[in-house]
Amino acid sequence: MSKLRSVVRHEYLTVVKQKGFWAYMIIMPLIFLLVFVLIGLANRSDNSSLEKTANDLKGVAVVDASGLVSPDIITASGQVLHPTSEYESLRKEVEAGDRKGLIYYPSDILENAKYETFVSGVDFVFSTSLNQVGSGLLQSSLYAPLGTDQKIILAQQGAEGVTTTYANGTTSIGFTRFIVPGAIAVMFFIILMFSIGYILTSIADEKENRSMEMALTYVSPRTLIIGKLVGVVLITLTQLVFFGLIGLVAALIAINTDFMKLPANFDLSSLPIDPVSVLFGLGFLVAGFVLFAACMALIAVLLPSKQANNFSALFYILPFVPAWFLVTVLTDPSNPVVQFITFFPITAPTTALVRNTVGNMSVGEASLSLAIIAVTAAIVLWLVIKVFPKGALEFQNALSLRSIFSKK
Amino acid sequence: MKPTVYVKDFSLTLGSKEIVHKLNFEVKPGEVFAFLGANGSGKTSTIRSLLGLYEATSGKTHINGRQYTAKDAQSVGYLPEERGLYTRVSAIDNLIYFGEMKGMSRSDARAAGMAFLEEVGLADKATLKLKKLSGGQQQKVQLGVAVMGNPSLLILDEPTKGLDPVNRKLLLDIVENHREQGAAVIYITHLMEEVERLADRMIIIKNGRAEAYGTVKEVKKKFNATSIEDIFVSIYNDEPIKKGDK
Numbered sequence: 001m002s003k004l005r006s007v008v009r010h011e012y013l014t015v016v017k018q019k020g021f022w023a024y025m026i027i028m029p030l031i032f033l034l035v036f037v038l039i040g041l042a043n044r045s046d047n048s049s050l051e052k053t054a055n056d057l058k059g060v061a062v063v064d065a066s067g068l069v070s071p072d073i074i075t076a077s078g079q080v081l082h083p084t085s086e087y088e089s090l091r092k093e094v095e096a097g098d099r100k101g102l103i104y105y106p107s108d109i110l111e112n113a114k115y116e117t118f119v120s121g122v123d124f125v126f127s128t129s130l131n132q133v134g135s136g137l138l139q140s141s142l143y144a145p146l147g148t149d150q151k152i153i154l155a156q157q158g159a160e161g162v163t164t165t166y167a168n169g170t171t172s173i174g175f176t177r178f179i180v181p182g183a184i185a186v187m188f189f190i191i192l193m194f195s196i197g198y199i200l201t202s203i204a205d206e207k208e209n210r211s212m213e214m215a216l217t218y219v220s221p222r223t224l225i226i227g228k229l230v231g232v233v234l235i236t237l238t239q240l241v242f243f244g245l246i247g248l249v250a251a252l253i254a255i256n257t258d259f260m261k262l263p264a265n266f267d268l269s270s271l272p273i274d275p276v277s278v279l280f281g282l283g284f285l286v287a288g289f290v291l292f293a294a295c296m297a298l299i300a301v302l303l304p305s306k307q308a309n310n311f312s313a314l315f316y317i318l319p320f321v322p323a324w325f326l327v328t329v330l331t332d333p334s335n336p337v338v339q340f341i342t343f344f345p346i347t348a349p350t351t352a353l354v355r356n357t358v359g360n361m362s363v364g365e366a367s368l369s370l371a372i373i374a375v376t377a378a379i380v381l382w383l384v385i386k387v388f389p390k391g392a393l394e395f396q397n398a399l400s401l402r403s404i405f406s407k408k
Numbered sequence: 409m410k411p412t413v414y415v416k417d418f419s420l421t422l423g424s425k426e427i428v429h430k431l432n433f434e435v436k437p438g439e440v441f442a443f444l445g446a447n448g449s450g451k452t453s454t455i456r457s458l459l460g461l462y463e464a465t466s467g468k469t470h471i472n473g474r475q476y477t478a479k480d481a482q483s484v485g486y487l488p489e490e491r492g493l494y495t496r497v498s499a500i501d502n503l504i505y506f507g508e509m510k511g512m513s514r515s516d517a518r519a520a521g522m523a524f525l526e527e528v529g530l531a532d533k534a535t536l537k538l539k540k541l542s543g544g545q546q547q548k549v550q551l552g553v554a555v556m557g558n559p560s561l562l563i564l565d566e567p568t569k570g571l572d573p574v575n576r577k578l579l580l581d582i583v584e585n586h587r588e589q590g591a592a593v594i595y596i597t598h599l600m601e602e603v604e605r606l607a608d609r610m611i612i613i614k615n616g617r618a619e620a621y622g623t624v625k626e627v628k629k630k631f632n633a634t635s636i637e638d639i640f641v642s643i644y645n646d647e648p649i650k651k652g653d654k
Contacts, residue, residue: 002508003478003508003509006505006508006509010494010497010505013501014494014496014497018496205494205496206494209492209493209494209495210488210490210491210492211492211493211494213456213461213486213488213490213491214486214488214491214492214493214506214550214553215509216461216478217459217461217478217481217484217486217488218478218481218484218506218509218510219478219481219509220477220478223478389461393456393461
């Protein structure tokens, strides 16, 4: 037991004492933050650009040869109605650059369902907006006979559907029920991106720097591999706590600076927790972690360091397969592809976590998927312990299938 | 006196290749046993079998009367040919870690590690990461790992490879010191002058088979030679020792 403790301490401290470990953990969120800020700044820039476009639209001339567009609506919208006789001269003004834009509704619009817009200069935003204004003026005028403004707006924009979700006999805001299982899914993706690779690095390093033979002289393969796994668990927990704190601070700053707004009736204390989905989520998290860590350990044992690093990419790509079919995963859980990736061991953890989050997975499906992940993890772990003494001492070549299943 | 190492009719086949065939030898406490052979002759495989890293196809490979497992780590100090330590960890932390692996308490391992670093003149570099040390300095730390806890068996595979004469002498002195304290030493080397200086008994293997075995004096007498090197060359060239070499 004391050897296991020493291995765990060694594995943990070797990683967390590295400056690179903390630099990576700080730099990655900073990069995300930078992207987030840039998106925010771009949105603000978009807003000012839209304000300018809105001002430009106010001076736009409108000529209505169809007689369908209401002069009052044109005036209320900020555009200027001109007589049909001025159409040609107005068009020439736009052509000459003396006027920003012109909307023209021809007399045959009922037959052709087409109207024309003329824009001075290449301005994608203004051009698109002018078309929207043209459609808006026509639609509003056609809706006008309905009567009140509210009726017109309602007819044009429709009404928002407000969903009340009943879960376990209580009413909750729709999206809040996704928060806890969603957080578990996010945790798994963080683990996948940041932590799983450490076990590969640890074994590959020991093979690369030839310390493995020394280590295996004094500690059993089982103790060494379990110690490495537990070490990675502790490293993962350190990362999750660190990221959790960063996320909390960022969220508090974002909320207090109005950068991010929570729904008006959002209450953290009344966050709905569905014990079944939370338990399955944690199950997928733990079993998935063991599976991927064991897979990484296996390829590190079987292959020389460089090949192992290359091959490990597979275990960073395959778990993201559900993202390629995300809409299908969310909307059509009985689809054969979704079923396959729910039960295929390498894609199962991420697919199951996503489906568990949105609640489109039956208890039977979840149990079967979890069982497949857990059994596969156990088999891979057993295989790692079996081949560890052979592969660990094979520094140059990949371990052959024959030697894997032969006597040691 | 019971032998520390007892190898009886030991054979090893890896894949389809027989690496070692019916090997027999013993190493007694307080002696340096030279384990000689050309590259690929089966020395490392024999040592790995002795340490339980490979499983013997047949025969016995006992240390202190039984097959070695990691539970007996305190009784063995091993400096493998393919050596290396944790380069991202400090010298003293490497020594402490392996000391703990050998069953020492953390504080005892720290004290023993520091004492060794003092002995080899590396105390001021104890907290430096291993990768910051020179090759020779790293090798001394590796020897420190092997001798931590005063094991009853030291297995040293080319321990002086790459060392300058000063550090080579220092290392050989450390080996002799452990022999005087009663440790059995299996000493693998290609430097025959080290065998002449240190070895009490020896074995030369070729293609996994023993070609010469006994005290250094006995082997020389059997081959009618004055130097181990002549015997080695004669065995590997399949030639009798020339008269001028006697």
